[in-house]
Amino acid sequence: MQMMAQVLSHVPAHPFNDVAGWIEQTAVLPLLYRAGLMQWSELSFGWTLVAVYGITQMILAYAVCVPLERFHPLERWTTSKPVLVDVFYTFLARVGVLPIMTFVLFYAAQVQLDGFLADRGYVPPMLETIIPALFGHPVVTFALYALILDFTDYWRHRLSHRFSIWYALHAVHHAQRQMTFWSDDRNHVIDEVLSFLWFMLIGLLIGIPPLQFPLLILMLRFVESLSHANTTLSFGKIGDRLLVSPRFHRTHHGILAAGQKSCNYGAVFPLWDIIFKTADFARPPTPTGDPTAPEAMATGTYLAQQWSGIAHTVRALRG
């Protein structure tokens, strides 16, 4: 322990690596060793890092959004009880079982596809091999990955509103009438699985971005959390067009934008809404929620919301 402290007393050039490394050595590795799962020790450091990013992201969002929502709220509520379930959603999505399952599933799928290609003499494509000039410019590469992933996410989100069966699941995200920064991860499990499959398809086509830029990853996720905050904050006339602001995304969550006729689908960059003419910067803030969603979906427990999403989908299927 003392020697570990000695090691870490060196200039903490990489605080994320150091924290993740410490957790890996003191908790994850001994656990894997005892469970006889050491063959996963290589990958486990990746999971640990993702969990550390997730926790940091939550702390960051909490530190910025709580004061914003307290001192510059858009809506004032008598009870904050409906918000609690969103907190649960966030923990589940960021540090719970979901990220680990995502990791394992993606790994398994990638092994299958890469193995299939390797046996036919190919290696899977990657943005850096599709555009060789990117090699050696990691920040540009990362930015391009972020843009492409955000672009494809725009279309995933837009399609999830377009098809009534899919929207019946996505309605869980829209049902919240007391929207806060915790609402970002409020999604139906099946909707999450669909997003995951979507992301995996893109990942298999262009590779997944390297994880070496924790701050950039945190910034992107932070924008998504912040965009749900209950605050009057806007980034100004130009800023609102560069990054998705709470004002921009609140319009998407407005009661008038629920369901098939919606706007402002972008998660990080409003660019796609501008290009494909789905942006609305003018609409004044309206209450959020989906008036057509069952009440259980808005104020029920986690399980009630999940069940309600399935029932809603079955109804949509029957027309």
Add this chain to the structure above:
Amino acid sequence: MTGPASLPRRTLFAAPALLALPTRARAASAAQPPIAIVLNSGGATVSVIDMTTRKILRDEPTFREPSHWALTPDHKKLLIADSSGNALFFLDPATGTELGHKLIPDPYQLWFSPDGTYLTITCLRLNHVDVYHAASLTLAHRFKLGSMPSHLSYTPDSRTVFVSMQDSGTLVAIDLANMTPRWTTKVGKTPAGVMWHDGVVLTAIMGSDHVAVLDPATGRITRTILTDKGAHNIFLTPDRTQLYVTNRVAGSLTVLDARTLGFVKRIAMPGGPDDLCFAPDGKLWIALRFASRVAVHDPVTGATDHISVGRSPHGIFISTLLTDRPALAAMRLA
């Protein structure tokens, strides 16, 4: 990520200038200060460290996950295996300058056969062992003999290659003359490092706390040597008197007598010790996976210094090896 990563990259425009001055460039590389090349598997870079000042000179980019290295038989190129980046990178081993790359599936650990005929590569993720013709880097044979092939070692006659299967818990012997598997032995949970040593095969059992000793002809386990939790890889000192075993879970090195395989001492080395190299001054340069650092350990005084590198440093190469025949021979690269 680390150090002067923001330094301007060499551009295409610089290339003609380098070509025009071949003699000067050669002279410069001969006078190169010794460097350590550290493979940051989680940072997608290779850190080039000045061994004298212990400062990072620069980071060379890779695609995703540089894991292990191999030196070409003519010692002119250092091959870096980028496993999830599906590529082999070629570096000048004296300067760390990148010379290009070749796309191949999932290279994890790799060594050339002692006679220089083959390059065997384990594909840990894709579960195959690929044997390439060393000269052309074309695939000679693909073996699917177990889950998560990890490390490998050859017999001195280059006839057989031994590969540990991390997930299957086996050690496999492959006959390279006939390109057929010879035997498979259950050796324990998560075998990692493999080493031909003095007529036997050693493999470190990472899911346990020992090194298994096998008869290379039959694959029978003849002995187990207790080291420490998470025994990972094995290295012979240049004077050939001792073996160093890195223990990843315990965070230690176990020193064994090279002749008797008896216990000599335990050295605390927290941070997830992985690969290591012996420098001519007797110091050990050790990659610490989870500390994002390289440890420089003096076995005489017991003192350890640390150098911050990128995330999850895995393989490490030092350029002094190029002129240090005993050290090269101990790694069976001479």
